[in-house]
Amino acid sequence: MTEPIVMKGLGKDYGTFTALGSLDLTIPAGTCFGFLGPNGAGKSTTIKILTNLIRPSRGQAALFGVDVQRKPTQALRKVGTVIETPEFYGYLSPLEVLAYAGRLRGMSKAALAARSEAVLKTVKLTGWGDKRVDTFSKGMKQRLAVAQALLHEPDLLILDEPTSGLDPRGMAEVRDIVKSLKREGRTIFMSSHLLGEVTEVCDAAALIDHGKLLLQGTLDELAKRAEATLFQAVFLAPLNPDELVWIGGLPGVKSATDSGNGVVEIHLSGGPEVQAAVISAIVRSGLPLTAFRPVGTALEQLYLEQIKETAQ
């Protein structure tokens, strides 16, 4: 079976600025793939190339084996997209917006009516079907964007920060929609700068920054690779400088920094064995340790570390 998304050496320059270097990425069918990176990393550029909104400066992008630049209409036939927060024609109602998209895709009247009702229900806009879009909030427009992406029951969904602009409840609802689509076996390619969102929803992820692919794999693979190295040790009372230096000198400790109120941030250079040895050394020394925990998740630390490295 042809892979839903294949990118080979994909790149985009704006004058002398490289928005996307040379991206090689394949998204297997049935995967919910998170495309992670900070703002300006090149995520939207990639998605805009995939959806034929911009042309690549080099490389190729194919959807279901069809080159997006050479045969865009054929490539986008089985694809649903939400790109940024799209604006809709203010003079139309959600039902008319859906009818527009559906009619362009050649959907029959009966299919259109049934699917419109279903997708509006999915995004909780049922009562708003005949209201004009120009009265909608950003969050409601985002829900409508999700609805039109789902209208034709696409095999592939390309979502560019789909929870952007939504309130916490709306974000949770969109994530639930994505999870249900994942359960239906659809392929989802979702960009986000929110690591928590990707770990909650996706099976695999790629990290991109400054237009370069930093790492990719399933979330399990990434988690294994991402051993937590930054920990917080909490003591009953603040440590004196000698005690801090002593901790800093323990085997496997790269640095120990006083964060105030008895909290010390300890940067380790090893895995769980080093953690155990450091904890046991501190306990044996008689220092009043009350807690020892990683700062954020291991994946989060890996994410921040990688981004820091590209920034340098």
Add this chain to the structure above:
Amino acid sequence: MTAKEDLRQAFVVASYELRKYLRSRRLLGMAVLLALIIGLILGLPPALGSAYPSSPNAFVGTFAGFTSLLAVLCGVLFAADALCSEHEKRTGYFLFPNPVRRETIVLGKLLASLAASWLIVFLYYGVASVAALAITKTLSWEVALSAVYALAYVACVTGVAFLLSSILKGTISATVLTFFLFTLIFTIVGALLQVGKVSPWFLPNEAAGIISNVLGTSSGPPGFGFVPDAATSLAVFAGYFVIGSIVATVLFRRRELKT
């Protein structure tokens, strides 16, 4: 994607564009303007105590004098923002990722623009003809010819408006430039050319003189001797429409949605 499918999609795009003209009250606005012009033309002579022209050509000639302005307003309202608004208002993020070619989108918008503009001109000449028939008890072929030239001029304005819409980034700049290009810039260029003893036959507003000239009346500014002929005028209108539309399509196809 077959040609039949492209055409089907173009009609879908056109139907939603027409809905835009209706809902944004642009068509209504033009209808009100039309009613005002017609009301003035028909109401002023009796109000001032003067008689209507006795021949159908002279009678419709009064109407034809306003046709150029009407055509430009149609271009401004139904064409000038057609393409650039998809970028400026970000509606392209909804429309473009659908499996529809950009050329098809332009075709659909062009069809809608022409349909709305031609409807206005049809209405205008329809009322003028009925009034001429009622008052002068006769009609002439020249009235129909004038209407045909008016329709061709509207297409010419539409082609140029689409071209500007594909080049410019903002809807306001595209709208303002379309209006002033036809009402001011072409007029100034035409005047300068005639001062330099160059015939301005290739300027659309000069060629539009045929709309009145065919009725034996003239709408051009006094003092300028250029008289367009029918074949040249139609060729000029066709040239601007075809070249404007094709270049607009190519530019719209190449334009990236970056914002």
